[in-house]
Amino acid sequence: MTRGKFITLEGGEGAGKSTQATRLAERLRALGHEVVQTREPGGSPGAEALRELLVRGEAGRWSPVAEALLMYAARSDHLERVIRPALERGAWVVCDRFSDSSRAYQGAGGGVPSSVIESIDQAVVGLDQPDLTLIFDLPVEIGLERAHVRGGDARFESKGREFHERLRAGYLEIARAAPDRCVVLDAVATPEQVAERAWKAVEDRLLSADSVDRRLG
Ligand SMILES: Nc1ncnc2c1ncn2[C@@H]1O[C@H](COP(=O)(O)OP(=O)(O)O)[C@@H](O)[C@H]1O
Numbered sequence: 001m002t003r004g005k006f007i008t009l010e011g012g013e014g015a016g017k018s019t020q021a022t023r024l025a026e027r028l029r030a031l032g033h034e035v036v037q038t039r040e041p042g043g044s045p046g047a048e049a050l051r052e053l054l055v056r057g058e059a060g061r062w063s064p065v066a067e068a069l070l071m072y073a074a075r076s077d078h079l080e081r082v083i084r085p086a087l088e089r090g091a092w093v094v095c096d097r098f099s100d101s102s103r104a105y106q107g108a109g110g111g112v113p114s115s116v117i118e119s120i121d122q123a124v125v126g127l128d129q130p131d132l133t134l135i136f137d138l139p140v141e142i143g144l145e146r147a148h149v150r151g152g153d154a155r156f157e158s159k160g161r162e163f164h165e166r167l168r169a170g171y172l173e174i175a176r177a178a179p180d181r182c183v184v185l186d187a188v189a190t191p192e193q194v195a196e197r198a199w200k201a202v203e204d205r206l207l208s209a210d211s212v213d214r215r216l217g
């Protein structure tokens, strides 16, 4: 059985990740793939229990390091129980947030040294890195306004403007450092336009014969 592909969607609050994850999963299913659409923090019963601790309450409820460890505890459970089994049976996994959220939120935003995050990531995620990461980029104020209108758990939204600016810059730096894995998409466009660009990235990077040749070198 060919291993499935692992796609992650990343970006700040209100960037359109959840909207686009659903569209992308539907489009991949239409090609005949089994698709597991999932999210972080969460995605398995244990990780969803940890999510409750992470997305509710005061902005400063956890230190950045404690937050990173809770995120990776949840990620470990999610990987073991949902993501790895899905990829091994050939399903495609579309995951709304993954390790880059830890790099951006707890790292760039919270000040946890990248060496700390990378060593935890190696231990927990190891070789099961995403095949493709779509990074939805938009000005902080537009994203926060969209997230505010949408409503929901707002612990991270409440962290302040400077935090969200560091987060945005952090994501762009992640993309710059890993151009083979990451594609930055302008998330200010309409949902339809963003979906088309996201799909083009999937076609170019994962579906076309060229992309296979390129990866095999
Ligand atoms: N391209 C877009 N343009 C305008 N509004 C959008 C766009 N994409 C999503 N939205 C709306 O913005 C809000 C946040 O989108 P959502 O997909 O929940 O973002 P995220 O998961 O990144 O926080 C939702 O109300 C959604 O309907």
Ligand SMILES: [Mg+2]
Pocket: 017, 018, 019, 096
């Ligand atoms: Mg979302």
